Amino acid sequence: LAKTTQPISMDSYEGQEVNITCSHNNIATNDYITWYQQFPSQGPRFIIQGYKTKVTNEVASLFIPADRKSSTLSLPRVSLSDTAVYYCLVLLQAAGNKLTFGGGTRVLVKP
Amino acid sequence: NAGVTQTPKFQVLKTGQSMTLQCAQDMNHNSMYWYRQDPGMGLRLIYYSASEGTTDKGEVPNGYNVSRLNKREFSLRLESAAPSQTSVYFCASSASGITDTQYFGPGTRLTVL
Numbered sequence: 001l002a003k004t005t006q007p008i009s010m011d012s013y014e015g016q017e018v019n020i021t022c023s024h025n026n027i028a029t030n031d032y033i034t035w036y037q038q039f040p041s042q043g044p045r046f047i048i049q050g051y052k053t054k055v056t057n058e059v060a061s062l063f064i065p066a067d068r069k070s071s072t073l074s075l076p077r078v079s080l081s082d083t084a085v086y087y088c089l090v091l092l093q094a095a096g097n098k099l100t101f102g103g104g105t106r107v108l109v110k111p
Numbered sequence: 112n113a114g115v116t117q118t119p120k121f122q123v124l125k126t127g128q129s130m131t132l133q134c135a136q137d138m139n140h141n142s143m144y145w146y147r148q149d150p151g152m153g154l155r156l157i158y159y160s161a162s163e164g165t166t167d168k169g170e171v172p173n174g175y176n177v178s179r180l181n182k183r184e185f186s187l188r189l190e191s192a193a194p195s196q197t198s199v200y201f202c203a204s205s206a207s208g209i210t211d212t213q214y215f216g217p218g219t220r221l222t223v224l
Binding site: 028031032034036041042043044045046049087089090091098099100101102103104 | 115144146151152153154155156159169170201203209210212213214215216217218
């Protein structure tokens with residue numbers, strides 16, 4: 001069964017770049033890959049969304065290779081306030097077009 | 112603009128009791144969603160409503176029912192609560208389409224004893 005997988009956790013230091021990869025086979029054609037950030041006791045918050053190649057906004061970049069079997073969220077120059085759990089969200093075609101979140105990646109930014 | 116609001120924030124139920132979780136959005140969005148979040152499991156879709164008058168099952172619909180009361184409101188009902196339904200429940204909405212940007216409420220923490 002197709003799944004969406006992410007690393008469970010990552011540690012980083014202030015000022016470094018953090019890259020989180022989400023693997024997803026058989027993603028729905030023409031559908032977007034979306035990343036969310038979640039702080040404790042809050043709902044997830046939208047970070048970035050993309051369809052192919054590269055998307056950049058004021059907080060992150062999203063890289064999607066041609067085969068669309070994965071995507072990488074890049075957080076440039078992280079700060080302590082970027083400590084959170086990051087989720088990717090995709091529509092899995094092989095699972096009957098099911099909207100599926102990855103399991104989340106806990107990012108800890110150290111001073 | 113309150114965004115997505117959920118009530119209650121916390122609830123404790125005994126096994127077999129019923130309750131309804133309320134969700135409302137003031138962004139004039141067409142689509143609404145209910146998720147549950149368990150430790151280490153990420154978010155799993157329970158039900159969603161692509162537009163007013165329609166509802167569809169998500170990944171984990173068993174034990175739940177939903178009602179899209181109008182464009183603003185989407186409720187989740189547990190008819191006979193079970194300890195396995197202890198979780199944090201999030202409601203979300205999006206302008207249109209199930210992969211549009213979703214805006215989440217603050218969540219309801221439910222404990223079933």
